[in-house]
Amino acid sequence: MPELPEVETIRRGLLPIVGHTIVGCDVRRRDVVRDRTNGSPNPRRGSIEPSALGVGSVVDELVRLGKQLGIVVRDPCGQERVIVVQLGMSGQVSLVDSARIPDAKHVHLVWALDDARRVCFRDARRFGGVTLLGSRSDLDGFWAPLGPDALEITAGQLRDGLGTSTRAIKAALLDQGVIAGVGNIYADEALHHAAINPCERCSDLRTDQIRALAKAIRGVLREAINARGSTLRDYRDPSNEPGEAQLMHRVYARAGLACLSCGHVIEQCRIAQRSTCWCPVCQPINR
Numbered sequence: 001m002p003e004l005p006e007v008e009t010i011r012r013g014l015l016p017i018v019g020h021t022i023v024g025c026d027v028r029r030r031d032v033v034r035d036r037t038n039g040s041p042n043p044r045r046g047s048i049e050p051s052a053l054g055v056g057s058v059v060d061e062l063v064r065l066g067k068q069l070g071i072v073v074r075d076p077c078g079q080e081r082v083i084v085v086q087l088g089m090s091g092q093v094s095l096v097d098s099a100r101i102p103d104a105k106h107v108h109l110v111w112a113l114d115d116a117r118r119v120c121f122r123d124a125r126r127f128g129g130v131t132l133l134g135s136r137s138d139l140d141g142f143w144a145p146l147g148p149d150a151l152e153i154t155a156g157q158l159r160d161g162l163g164t165s166t167r168a169i170k171a172a173l174l175d176q177g178v179i180a181g182v183g184n185i186y187a188d189e190a191l192h193h194a195a196i197n198p199c200e201r202c203s204d205l206r207t208d209q210i211r212a213l214a215k216a217i218r219g220v221l222r223e224a225i226n227a228r229g230s231t232l233r234d235y236r237d238p239s240n241e242p243g244e245a246q247l248m249h250r251v252y253a254r255a256g257l258a259c260l261s262c263g264h265v266i267e268q269c270r271i272a273q274r275s276t277c278w279c280p281v282c283q284p285i286n287r
Contacts, residue, residue, distance in 0.1 A: 002087040004150050004181030005224035005245060006235050007067050010093050013238035014071075017059050017095065017113060022073065024112035025053040032108045032126060036142075037081065037134040051075060052132045054083055054111065065143045066150065066180025069093070072136065081132070082139045085121065088128025090234040094120045124234065150181035151221050155211040162202040162210070169205065169213075170198035171272035182217060184274045185230055188252040190216040192261075197283045198276050199269070204286050223248060251277045 002010075027033060027048065034043040037052040050056065057073035060080065064070065071083040085093060098116050101107060109130060111119040121130060133139050148157045161178035162169070172178050173187040182190070191198050193216035196209055205213075229235060229243030232253075236242055250260045255268035259279040268277050 001089050001183050001185075002091065002229070002235050003067055003183035003186055004064075005186070005221055005227075006229035006243065007064055007069055007087065007181075008151070008225050009229045009237050009243065010087075011062050011064050011069055014062055014093065014095060014119070017117070017119060018062065019058065020117075021058050021114040022054040022056070022111050023114050025050065025055050026110040026112075027053070027108075028104075028110070029108040029126075032121075032123065032129045034129060034131040036138070037132050043131075048132070052081065052134075053109075054081060057081065063139075064149075066146050066176055067183070068143070068146075068180075070139055072139075080136050081134055082136060084131040084133060084139070084142065086128045086131070088123060088125065090125040091121065091123040091128035092234065092236055093238055094118075094122065094236070094240060095238040096120060096240075146176055146180040147178045148180065150179050150186075150217055151225075153179055153214050153217055155207075155214040158214045158217075159207075159210050162205070165202040167202060168198060168271050169196060169200050169202050170274075170276055172202050173217075174272050174274065179217070181221070184276075185232075185249070185252050186217070186220050186224065188277050189249060190220045192251045192278060192283060193220055195283055197280075197285045198271055198278050200285060206286070209286075251279060253277065 031044050035048050036043050054073040057075040060074045061072040069085040074080050096118050098118055106124040107120050107122045109121040147161050162172055170187055173182045194213040224245035227245035228237055230245040231242035251266055254266045255277050257266055259266055262281045264279055264281040266277050267280055
């Protein structure tokens, strides 16, 4: 599943579209689009105004919070709208020439730009989607349930988000209301970097451990962004290139292999219904 580094890599890869006008949009699968611009009780059905899809508007800005990408567009009258892209398990966003639209079977939306390039949203498993919002303030409301962005998380913000919860720290890191952008891959990696057992209860973490974890989260995510994200199966950047961050994984998906830090065998369990890998030597439970 694409996490913050993959979405940030996509955001950066799409920056060349800023300043260009969207001249058309081909909606090939209506149910992946949630139109929240018209007050419809069923945003996945009905016709969509081309303006809601950004047609006739200039791409003004690309913003991100956690795992979600916001494409801010502005029409000739100055009205802002936002196209929010959520990648789910297998979503991809490609920037291609008109003759290179990939795998039509799973391409659900295609935006045409004024320079003949196309922005394609592809999602084979359809856990992701696109949400259309009528203003920048609507985006603020849409993102209000999310916690602080993981790339800039501070120890104080993390401490406040964890509170006195008795759930496992791994489960808390997966909660997008606590911290936005961390998923299964980078939760395992950050916990290993911070020497914290994923089963540790949030309420049992010491102040120095929370500080170390916030630093580890920021560091792991930045390293992954520099490597253009992790490609394990579906993920590609907008140029259809795979990332290389998976080459740096120290514990994720390495159950039964030697820990790269101490040589002990990596163990595995399930926390919050997600496979979790850790080193029992490097990441002991607090006593």
